[in-house]
Each structure stands twice: as structure tokens, then as C-alpha cells.
Amino acid sequence: MSATLKGRAGLPPLPAELANRAVFPDDRGYAMVRSSYMAAGSPAVVIMATTADEVAAAVRYAADAQGPDGERLPVAVRSGGHGIAGTSTNHGGIIIDLSRLDAVDLDPDAHRVRAQAGAGWGKVSTVLAPHDLTITSGNFGDTGVGGLATAGGVGYFARSQGLTIDRVRAAQLVTADGRVRWVDAEHEPDLFWAVRGGGTHVGIVTEVELEPTRMNTRSGDASIIYQEVGYAVTDLGAFTQAWGEWIDGAPRAAEGFLMLNATGSGRTIVRARNVWAGDDTAAATPVLEAALGLGQVFEQQAFITPYPQIVPSPGQPHLGQQAIRMRDVLVDRADAEVGRAMAQALADRTTLLGEIRALGGAVSDVDPSATAWAGRHQRALVGTWLRPAGTVAEDASFAPLQQLGTGTYAAYSSDVRPASAELAWPGDTGTRLRALSEQVDPEGLFTQGHSLRRR
Ligand SMILES: Cc1cc2nc3c(=O)[nH]c(=O)nc-3n(C[C@H](O)[C@H](O)[C@H](O)COP(=O)(O)OP(=O)(O)OC[C@H]3O[C@@H](n4cnc5c(N)ncnc54)[C@H](O)[C@@H]3O)c2cc1C
Incomplete structure (x- = not known):
């Protein structure tokens, strides 16, 4: 932490209330705060705010700060540091870090x-x-x-x-x-x-x-039923169709999440994580048993566990260690076409892994205009993890799935190009969001990352 701030990193002096909140490149703690989980960064300063008022002071500072040549400095916002696009760090700019606001x-x-x-x-x-x-x-x-x-x-x-x-x-x-x-x-x-x-x-x-x-729950501690199933799949189209029908027909307490790996031998290894919200085994058993009939099962287990167990917190330091890229689309349903497109994407050497997550249910109950998330009718989120290979190769690997998409979950994608923002906030949602943003942030302070105003 720095007490004497004037001129450090070529930045204007910080206001007094932030004097002990700033970490500069030559400070001892810098290595631990410069990066996010997905991206290595080299910001000019990281401001570790501890109150909302300090966040406000940091925002006022960032709005006025200029670099050594009078240029506007990029501003990034960080909370948990797990943003997929890696935009909670930057190079040469200001990070407003909220990790100490953690009550x-x-x-x-x-x-x-x-x-x-x-x-x-x-x-x-x-x-x-x-x-x-x-x-x-x-x-x-x-x-x-x-x-x-x-x-x-x-x-x-x-x-x-x-x-x-x-x-x-x-x-x-x-x-x-x-x-x-x-x-x-x-x-x-x-x-x-x-x-x-x-x-x-x-x-x-x-x-x-x-x-x-x-x-x-009977246990009184928010226990849930968790099932893991491993399938060896030869026809991913047929499997995805069956899985989509299974989850769409299941009670809302059931949630399904697939992770998919191509083996190179024509088979796909699909690992399903199914959650039943609650510990009602009598209600869950027929649904989870039906999941075992969706394909050739090579391993499976199901158990009751406290809900925090399925939200693990390893608490690793953030050093930009997970330097992969991700893409996603919202699709109207998980069906054979999605499965075939996923098989094609997995066959591309840029793709590391596929994901299909069930939506629908209570997500679709909400009016599309009620929040700034417009994608309420789509019943699945489909994504891939990619090795960093450059935009052309990444676009090509995701193209089979991209063309089936009718929306995007921005926070699940590394793609911060304007076209991606238009898919995340389409039509009237985008128009309203852009107008509000221009009204409260006329200078475009917060346009790093997924933004309709990114140039
Ligand atoms: C391992 C992993 C697992 C994930 N699993 C899921 C999942 O199951 N479901 C899911 O929905 N998402 C998941 N995600 C995506 C993740 O939730 C989003 O990327 C989310 O934005 C991360 O929040 P963060 O505060 O950790 O990110 P940060 O890296 O701190 O921030 C990411 C971006 O969010 C914005 N932001 C951050 N803080 C604020 C704030 N306080 N106010 C306004 N904007 C802010 C900024 O634009 C910033 O660039 C996962 C990501 C990872 C890396």
C-alpha cells in the first residue's frame, strides 16, 4: 500500500480517502491484485475499496484521471475476479476492486x-x-x-x-x-x-x-440431491434430443448441466451433473433414474449433500491462470440439431470442451421486458471452451453452434465485440439499456468489456 502517491505510475495524486487503498506496480502486494482468474494484467493502479463511499471516490478519481500524455485511462471493475472475458483487469489503467466489500x-x-x-x-x-x-x-x-x-x-x-x-x-x-x-x-x-x-x-x-x-427439506439444512452420470455417446444428435426432452419434461426441481469432450474415436464423453432442489428422494428418484436411460452409462453416483458442497470455493489467487476463451449461445431448445452442431464444434481442434445447461422453467416465467436479460424463451445455454487461437479460428470453431443461437449470455463469453453485445441485449432491451447508460454515464466511463457502447 502506498502513502505517498503524488506522481506514482505517472498518475495524478489520489484523494486522501483512497491513500491507503491503492496498490501500484512497485508495491509488494501488486502481483496478487494485478490479474483476474482468466487474464494477466498490468494496471497502473488497483484501488481496493472497502466501502461504497470509497467506490464512489474511486469512480470520481477515475473519471478525472489522465495518463502521462493527457489520455483517458481505461477503467475496469472487479468483484470476484472470475469474469470470463478477463475484463476485470487491464493494461495501464485503473482497477476498482471490490473484493474487500464481502459481507x-x-x-x-x-x-x-x-x-x-x-x-x-x-x-x-x-x-x-x-x-x-x-x-x-x-x-x-x-x-x-x-x-x-x-x-x-x-x-x-x-x-x-x-x-x-x-x-x-x-x-x-x-x-x-x-x-x-x-x-x-x-x-x-x-x-x-x-x-x-x-x-x-x-x-x-x-x-x-x-x-x-x-x-x-427434512434435514433443515438446504440439502439437495446431486447426481453425476458419465455417458459414452456415439450419436450426439440423438443423445441431445433425448436429454432435452428429459429435462423439459422433468419437474422444475430438476436441473441438468452437461460437459462434453470429444475422444477422437468418434465417441463423445458426456458428464451430466443433475441437481434436485431439495431432499425429497421419492419425488427425485424416477427423474434421476430416467436420466440413466438417456445413453450408455459408464459411471454414475447420486447422493444427498448440503447445498454449499455444490458451490465450491477453492479460493485460489488470481494470476490469469485460466487463460482459455469461451463462447456461448442461448438456443430455443436442446435438440438433435444442437447435438450435431456440438459434435462438429468438438471436432475442431480449437475446442477444448462443450457445455449445455438447461434453462426454461422459472427463467421463462419472467416477462422478457422485466429485466435487462431478454432471453426468456430459450431453454438451453450452449457454450464451448476454446484454446486461445485468435478470433478467426475461434469464430470458425464456434460457427456451427453460433448459427443456431437466438441470444447470448454475455458473462459466459470472452467475445466482447459489438455483435456479441447486440445478441446479449437485443432489440428494445438494447435500445433502453444504451439510452440509460448514455444518460448516467455520458462520458462512457464503464464501457470496458461487454458493452453496447464499446467502440
Ligand atoms: C470457473 C467459473 C465458473 C463460472 N460458473 C458460472 C455459472 O455457473 N453460472 C453463471 O451464470 N456464470 C458463471 N461464470 C461466469 C461468471 O459468473 C461471470 O463471468 C461473472 O461476471 C463473474 O463475476 P465476478 O464478480 O467474479 O467477475 P469479475 O471478473 O470481477 O468481473 C467481470 C465483469 O463483471 C462486471 N462487474 C464486476 N463487478 C461488478 C459490479 N460490482 N457492478 C457492475 N459490474 C460489475 C465488470 O464488467 C467486469 O469486467 C463462471 C465463471 C468462471 C470463471
Whole structure:
């Protein structure tokens, strides 16, 4: 940490309240904060805010700061540091890091949990589970509240609870003018609409208030039933068709997630992770048994486990170690066409792995215009992990799936080009989001990463 700031890294001096919050390249702690999980960075300064007011001070500083040659500096926002596009770090710019804003407070009587942006979803799950409560979130505990609760949130309870943004009841937001606001359905409803699915378009969310779901489990600790199935698949079209029909026909308590690897011998190894929301084995058993009939099973296990166990938090330092690329599309249904396109994508040497995740259910209950996530009718999220091979090769490897897409989940994609943003925020959603962004952020402070205003 730095006390004497004037002129460091060629930047203007920081305001007094941030004097002990800044980490510069020649500071000892810099190596641990310069990068995100997916990208190595070399920012000019990382501001480790500890309060919403400090975030606001950092925003005001970033809005005014100029580099040595009078140029505008890139500004990145970081909460959990797990953004797929690696845009929570940069080179030569300012990082506003919220990882120290990581409190999670449950009010069981009010049935509300407040989570600060820098907390991970694993921490949220451990606060909720003893009260027999869950929240739909991603399935990795170290992804941040800030990045996920603004982007969407597709997890093991999607079909039963919807997206994470569907459980947000209020948010604390710092806008580009450095103001701290609480937004909800009554207070600044337009901004409240935008923070639920619009990412960073209208500012930095420092805290969200969420409505968790009571599980009514016999165990009383939010246990769920977890099933893993390994299939050796020769006809991925037929398998995907059968899987899509199985999950679409299953009760909403069931959630399905596939990870797919080509073997090179014409077979695909498909690993399914199925979750039943709750510990009602009598209700779950026929559904999970039906999953065993979808293909040639080479291994399987099913067990009851506390919900935090499926939201693991290894807590690794972020050194840009996961330097892969990802692409995704929302498709109307998981069917034979999707399966055949996935087989084609997996056959490309740039593709490392495929994913198919079930949507529908409670996700589709929400009116497409109610939040800034418009993709409510699609019933599957399909993505691939890619080795970094350059845009041309990455486009080519994903092309068979891309052409089937009718939307994109921006936070699941490394593609930050304008066309990707148009797919993530299509039509009226995009028009409204862009207008709100231009209104509250006229100078375009928050246009790094997935943005309709990225040039
Ligand atoms: C291993 C892994 C597993 C994942 N699993 C899932 C999953 O199951 N489901 C799912 O939905 N997603 C999943 N994701 C995607 C992930 O949830 C998103 O990329 C999310 O944006 C990460 O949030 P973060 O705070 O950790 O990211 P960060 O890297 O901190 O931020 C990523 C971007 O989000 C924006 N942002 C961050 N904080 C804020 C804030 N406070 N206010 C406004 N904007 C902000 C910024 O534009 C930033 O560039 C996964 C990602 C990884 C790496």
C-alpha cells in the first residue's frame, strides 16, 4: 500500500480517502491484485475499496484521471475476479476492486439476504444453508456477487428459482458521477431494471438485496440431491434430443448441466451433473433414474449433500491462470440439431470442451421486458471452451453452434465485440439499456468489456 502517491505510475495524486487503498506496480502486494482468474494484467493502479463511499471516490478519481500524455485511462471493475472475458483487469489503467466489500448478512425474519459485491457465492451459500435457504447462483463459489448478480446468474436452481437477477430486490449502485444510490422497484426503477442483467452499463453495484428460497427439506439444512452420470455417446444428435426432452419434461426441481469432450474415436464423453432442489428422494428418484436411460452409462453416483458442497470455493489467487476463451449461445431448445452442431464444434481442434445447461422453467416465467436479460424463451445455454487461437479460428470453431443461437449470455463469453453485445441485449432491451447508460454515464466511463457502447 502506498502513502505517498503524488506522481506514482505517472498518475495524478489520489484523494486522501483512497491513500491507503491503492496498490501500484512497485508495491509488494501488486502481483496478487494485478490479474483476474482468466487474464494477466498490468494496471497502473488497483484501488481496493472497502466501502461504497470509497467506490464512489474511486469512480470520481477515475473519471478525472489522465495518463502521462493527457489520455483517458481505461477503467475496469472487479468483484470476484472470475469474469470470463478477463475484463476485470487491464493494461495501464485503473482497477476498482471490490473484493474487500464481502459481507453477507441474512435477515431470516425478513427473508432477505444482503450480499456485498466482493463476496463469493460460496460464502452466500454457507450463510443461507443452516436456515434451509438457497439462492440460485452460478455453480462456482468463488465467482463474485458483483459480476454475476448484474449479468444474469445461471445455476443449479435455474429451473426452480430463475436467474440470480430474478431474486434481486434492491441494489446499491455507484454511478459514473460518483453518487451512491439504492435502486429498487420504487426508487429509480429504470436503473433497477438495468442492473438486473445489464452488467456494468449503468455503474458499479456495491451490494444487492436478494430474496432466497426456503427449501422445506427434512434435514433443515438446504440439502439437495446431486447426481453425476458419465455417458459414452456415439450419436450426439440423438443423445441431445433425448436429454432435452428429459429435462423439459422433468419437474422444475430438476436441473441438468452437461460437459462434453470429444475422444477422437468418434465417441463423445458426456458428464451430466443433475441437481434436485431439495431432499425429497421419492419425488427425485424416477427423474434421476430416467436420466440413466438417456445413453450408455459408464459411471454414475447420486447422493444427498448440503447445498454449499455444490458451490465450491477453492479460493485460489488470481494470476490469469485460466487463460482459455469461451463462447456461448442461448438456443430455443436442446435438440438433435444442437447435438450435431456440438459434435462438429468438438471436432475442431480449437475446442477444448462443450457445455449445455438447461434453462426454461422459472427463467421463462419472467416477462422478457422485466429485466435487462431478454432471453426468456430459450431453454438451453450452449457454450464451448476454446484454446486461445485468435478470433478467426475461434469464430470458425464456434460457427456451427453460433448459427443456431437466438441470444447470448454475455458473462459466459470472452467475445466482447459489438455483435456479441447486440445478441446479449437485443432489440428494445438494447435500445433502453444504451439510452440509460448514455444518460448516467455520458462520458462512457464503464464501457470496458461487454458493452453496447464499446467502440
Ligand atoms: C470457473 C467459473 C465458473 C463460472 N460458473 C458460472 C455459472 O455457473 N453460472 C453463471 O451464470 N456464470 C458463471 N461464470 C461466469 C461468471 O459468473 C461471470 O463471468 C461473472 O461476471 C463473474 O463475476 P465476478 O464478480 O467474479 O467477475 P469479475 O471478473 O470481477 O468481473 C467481470 C465483469 O463483471 C462486471 N462487474 C464486476 N463487478 C461488478 C459490479 N460490482 N457492478 C457492475 N459490474 C460489475 C465488470 O464488467 C467486469 O469486467 C463462471 C465463471 C468462471 C470463471
